Amino acid sequence: MLRFDPFSDLDALTRSLLSSDTGSTRTPRFMPMDLCKIEDHYVLTADLPGIDPGTVDVSVDNGTLTISAQRTARTEESVQWLANERFFGSYRRQITLGDGIDTTGISATYENGVLTVTIPVAERARPRKIEVARGGGQKTIEPTTVDSG
Numbered sequence: 001m002l003r004f005d006p007f008s009d010l011d012a013l014t015r016s017l018l019s020s021d022t023g024s025t026r027t028p029r030f031m032p033m034d035l036c037k038i039e040d041h042y043v044l045t046a047d048l049p050g051i052d053p054g055t056v057d058v059s060v061d062n063g064t065l066t067i068s069a070q071r072t073a074r075t076e077e078s079v080q081w082l083a084n085e086r087f088f089g090s091y092r093r094q095i096t097l098g099d100g101i102d103t104t105g106i107s108a109t110y111e112n113g114v115l116t117v118t119i120p121v122a123e124r125a126r127p128r129k130i131e132v133a134r135g136g137g138q139k140t141i142e143p144t145t146v147d148s149g
Helices: 008-018
Strands: 033-038 041-047 057-061 064-071 089-097 107-111 114-120
Touching: 064 114
Parallel strands: none
Antiparallel strands: 033 041, 041 114, 057 064, 064 089, 107 114
């Protein structure tokens, strides 16, 4: 089971607004992602266009899945920008995993600017049918007489 922290994005936004980094440095504000459950696993897809695949890092520590990546800025001295709207810098997203996740089976692929992370549900957390055993049928209780003499 995955738990969602609705305040993590708000905390990140507050930190970015209150940080002392001002000026023309453009840093990423968020990493858009989708999360769904398909049968016995979750699938997380995150948009990371223009990211060097070597900078993508997916890790799990103490029940928290962390995704981070880096997009570097163009550094040519002779460039005269006519429009400069793409963000560069570090992207990071953290998701708290529940107890029912098989953290050893998590896998990730990065293709065409989309990171796909497959998060399997642990065997112990999967729904299962409990078989109900039947009794051996009706039993008759025979009356016994007690000799009092």
